[in-house]
Amino acid sequence: MLQKIETIKQQVLSELSEIKSLSDAENFRIKFLARKGIVAELFDEMKNVSSEQRPLVGKALNELRQLAQTSFDNKKLELEGGSKSVEQKIDLSLPGRKKWIGTKHPLTQTLEEIKRIFLGMGFSIATGPEIEDDYHNFEALNFPTDHPARDMQDTFFIDEKILLRTHTSPVQIRIMENQQPPVRVIMPGRVYRNEAISARSYCLFHQVEGLYVDEGVTFSELKGTLVAFAKQFYGSDIKFKFRPSYFPFTEPSAEMDITCILCKGKGCRVCKHSGWLEILGCGMVNPNVYKFVGYDSEKYTGYAFGMGIERIAMLRYGIDDIRILYENDVRFLRQF
Numbered sequence: 252m253l254q255k256i257e258t259i260k261q262q263v264l265s266e267l268s269e270i271k272s273l274s275d276a277e278n279f280r281i282k283f284l285a286r287k288g289i290v291a292e293l294f295d296e297m298k299n300v301s302s303e304q305r306p307l308v309g310k311a312l313n314e315l316r317q318l319a320q321t322s323f324d325n326k327k328l329e330l331e332g333g334s335k336s337v338e339q340k341i342d343l344s345l346p347g348r349k350k351w352i353g354t355k356h357p358l359t360q361t362l363e364e365i366k367r368i369f370l371g372m373g374f375s376i377a378t379g380p381e382i383e384d385d386y387h388n389f390e391a392l393n394f395p396t397d398h399p400a401r402d403m404q405d406t407f408f409i410d411e412k413i414l415l416r417t418h419t420s421p422v423q424i425r426i427m428e429n430q431q432p433p434v435r436v437i438m439p440g441r442v443y444r445n446e447a448i449s450a451r452s453y454c455l456f457h458q459v460e461g462l463y464v465d466e467g468v469t470f471s472e473l474k475g476t477l478v479a480f481a482k483q484f485y486g487s488d489i490k491f492k493f494r495p496s497y498f499p500f501t502e503p504s505a506e507m508d509i510t511c512i513l514c515k516g517k518g519c520r521v522c523k524h525s526g527w528l529e530i531l532g533c534g535m536v537n538p539n540v541y542k543f544v545g546y547d548s549e550k551y552t553g554y555a556f557g558m559g560i561e562r563i564a565m566l567r568y569g570i571d572d573i574r575i576l577y578e579n580d581v582r583f584l585r586q587f
């Protein structure tokens with residue numbers, strides 16, 4: 252009986268491939284699947300099968316009926332044009348799907364460019380913790396307790412002595428604690444300030460700090476290095492100026508301005524019609540700071556500088572709201 256079922260199966264398959272029209276299909280159905288068809292006849296013969304054999308034969312028969320039925324159904328649908336074969340379903344005229352390639356965040360791109368320039372001038376890169384203590388963030392940078400200069404930076408305190416760093420300057424202290432001169436490093440990282448959030452300020456942002464300490468380092472080297480940086484980063488045609496300023500950890504201190512890169516110095520909303528943009532703070536490391544880190548201030552001099560990355564990136568890419576840098580909206584990010 253199993254042999255017979257196998258023979259019929261082969262017959263089903265070979266006749267299936269012969270079907271060319273709907274009437275062929277109908278003949279196929281009548282032959283194999285009708286009430287008096289071959290498959291039904293086989294089922295009739297089940298009564299002659301021994302009870303041991305019955306489960307096996309039953310299974311084979313059911314599979315045969317299934318095969319004949321689905322083959323017939325598919326063939327019929329195909330001939331009626333209702334369902335097309337897989338190949339026909341592929342619409343070659345559809346436009347292709349583009350793969351999205353991720354891009355670097357504009358802040359990362361800006362930071363990488365800054366790093367590249369300073370690495371080229373012999374600086375190395377160091378980082379420090381974002382959760383700092385009062386000592387490194389203020390005290391050792393010559394902000395004495397209760398000194399009004401602490402109010403320059405609105406601080407997120409974790410407890411009385413622990414805080415989120417308000418600038419990257421504490422990394423200077425950590426470097427000098429661990430390394431004797433010469434040191435020539437830049438220190439990029441996140442900083443936090445407890446400020447009202449607006450288009451111009453956010454509770455966190457990024458800075459790049461710089462430090463160079465050795466024997467005989469002068470203010471003119473500070474100027475030369477920063478001018479070389481600014482020309483590489485903003486273009487060799489920019490003008491610049493250094494204005495006196497105040498930071499507790501540098502003496503003398505200065506801020507560096509360059510010609511507004513948006514209006515080329517003519518005066519616009521961004522530069523508040525002055526034609527100038529402030530890009531960084533800098534100065535000669537205050538000898539008081541050397542006392543905290545155990546450097547000999549008679550032997551060594553050095554300079555430091557610090558710049559904000561967001562501001563630079565915003566100017567570069569014409570972004571007018573700092574908050575968008577932190578929203579991770581792909582519609583924004585995909586433009587870079």
Ligand code: DAH
Nearest residue numbers: 418420532533534555556557
């Ligand atoms: N830490 C300063 C700030 O956050 C920036 C700064 C100014 C860093 C002068 C320096 C520097 O290293 O010399 O406003």
